[in-house]
Amino acid sequence: MIGAKTAFFATLLAVAYGAGAVLEYTDGNFDDLIKTHELALVKFYAPWCGHCKRMAPEFEKAAPKLLANDPPVALIKVDCTVEKTVCETHGVKGYPTLKIFRNGVVAQDYDGPREADGIIKFMRGQSGPSSKELNSVADFDKIIAGDENVVIGFFESESKLKDSFLKVADTERDRFSFAHTSNKDVLKKAGYTDDIVVYVPKKLHNKFDSNEFKYDGNYDTDKIKNFLVQETVGLAGIRTQGNLYQFESKPIVIVYYNVDYVKDPKGSNYWRNRVLKVAQNYKRKVQFAVSNKEEFSQEIETNGLGERKDSDKPIVVVLTNEGKFPMDQEFSIDNLQQFVDEVLSGNAEPYMKSEAVPEEQGDLKVAVGKNFKELILDSDKDVLIEFYAPWCGHCKSLAPKYEELATKLKDEDVIIAKMDATANDVPPLFEVRGFPTLFWLPKNSKSSPVPYNGGREVKDFVSFISRHSTDGLRGYARDGKKKKKTEL
Incomplete structure (x- = not known):
């Protein structure tokens, strides 16, 4: 009350x-x-x-x-x-x-x-308990008639699975809606006794997916969590800013259009059904998702689809470990199928946001999207790379010191480089969340960049590079002190 x-x-x-x-x-x-x-x-x-x-x-x-x-x-x-x-x-x-x-x-x-x-x-x-207890068929009917997925545990008696279910509900209540029941009438109607089942709301029902996802594992809580995250969105889940954790695997095909199951459920299902028709051919090989254009407008720009965002039809990007592949063709079932096949077979060119490659390079090397692999990853030298933003105050303060460092080490076996992370795509290898962010890449292990968290004075950089350079520096000892002429 x-x-x-x-x-x-x-x-x-x-x-x-x-x-x-x-x-x-x-x-x-x-x-x-x-x-x-x-x-x-x-x-x-x-x-x-x-x-x-x-x-x-x-x-x-x-x-x-x-x-x-x-x-x-x-x-x-x-x-x-x-x-x-x-x-x-x-x-x-x-x-x-x-x-x-x-x-x-x-x-x-x-x-x-x-x-x-x-x-x-x-x-x-x-709000309320982490899992709501269902004491009647009316309770059960009401909760599965809601507008979101609901995770329901059916338990005829006390069990290890029930204990694990309730533990998962406590830790995952921010992500999923949970309910449980031991009511005999509910168990009879649902047809489950010692099971965990995810019910899909009626608005998302389709002929390609099951309306229920049943957990088939044991009482291991991690396995239950993995099931909820990985196996309950269907062949083409509704991807939102609130459930991105369910769409992290690659390759993934993201189809953007005006998804809105409140104002336009018919139109939302019209396009999603066409995506589902293609998705059924790639079960467990490729993940598919649909997202609202407006909600992901910035992502659309980042994925190279900015010029097509006003299209009346859906627009598509395929994300793989090799990069992002925006689909240029107009959306159709056949075009989507063909494009996904092209990407998977390696016959598509990835999109890369990039400034023009500098015609000349100074002591401080300038990396852009188009030359990053050649200049940084394929070089036979150690690399210190700075990812910056032109508007960043800390980056502006660092700039003259970084230039001085590059000049000081211009004759050494090391590349000092910078990249404007707002004008170029940062390779997936690097996690850049703020500016400036710096990484050290030893020449023999470029696939394992090391975050630089040391001081930002020239002497701090020199000291770090002296200690970590693969073959040592000609002009500096390992302690960062300049070598005497007799040592050179």
Whole structure:
């Protein structure tokens, strides 16, 4: 009853404040109203904040679904440029700051996704027990009639599988919805007794996939987790920003179009069925997925499909360990089949974002997408490579020192190089999450780059390179000190 009253009260408030399903609280009412919610996610924001503006529509999309959750989850926003007291009370120092409240008390900082689907999954995972117990056929029918996959454990009696299922539910509640039952009527209707089954929502049913995915392993929790992540999305899963962890294997074929099972389920299924028809020919060899164009607009650009993103038909990229392969042909079943075959057979050229190859190189070598393999990976020298961004302040501070280092070591058996990571594709071998990022590549093991985390003065670089150079430096000892002329 508490959940129903809270949901009703939250809905009335939403209408009263004219802000859709996202509630807006103030200094005057925050302390009183936050107590009325069993679970709430509060966004402390500033109207001028760019990150806040990007998150706002995602918050609005997630709010009505979370209000309809059982128990309901309230999404609340507080404008810290106006409501300064409550923001100071909760230690808000940056925007947006997100906090999870339980019955009016801060439970934890929110560190989950910031797009609608991810927010919904994360917050549903925070509400109620990690696995909901189904005590009747009505409970079972209601939960499988939802709009998301649900993982249900069927247990006739106590078992090791049940124990493992509940442990997995505790650790994976942010990713999946769990339920379990020992009710005889439910077991009879479902036809399972000591099993774990993932039910696919009706809107995603198709003639190519099963509507249920049954776990066939033992009670090993890691195997259960692997099953949930790897084997429950079907032949062409709906890939969103919130479930990317289920689409990490390669090769993978990603088909982008206006996927929207709320506003246009018929159109969404029309194109997905055509992808499924091709995907069935590559079971366990290639993963297929469909993604919303708007949600992945930046990825579309990165994958070389920017010029085709306004196409009325789906656009396609195949990602392999060798690179990314955007499909130039207009989408059709035959063209998709042919293109995937071309990529798998090695007859397609990978796309590479690249600046023009420099006509001349100085002491500091400039790597771009098109010359990276030749200049860096295929060279017979050790390499220190910097990945930078032109707008990065730390990169600008490093630039003159890095130039000096390159000049100082120009006659040594080492390449000092840099690459603009915003204008060129960074090879998959390197994990670049911030700028500048530097790697050391010994000439005999270029496939195992070593992150450079040392000092950023010239003497620090020289000291590091002296110690780690494969054959030693002619002008410097292993301790980084310059050799005397008699030693040269």
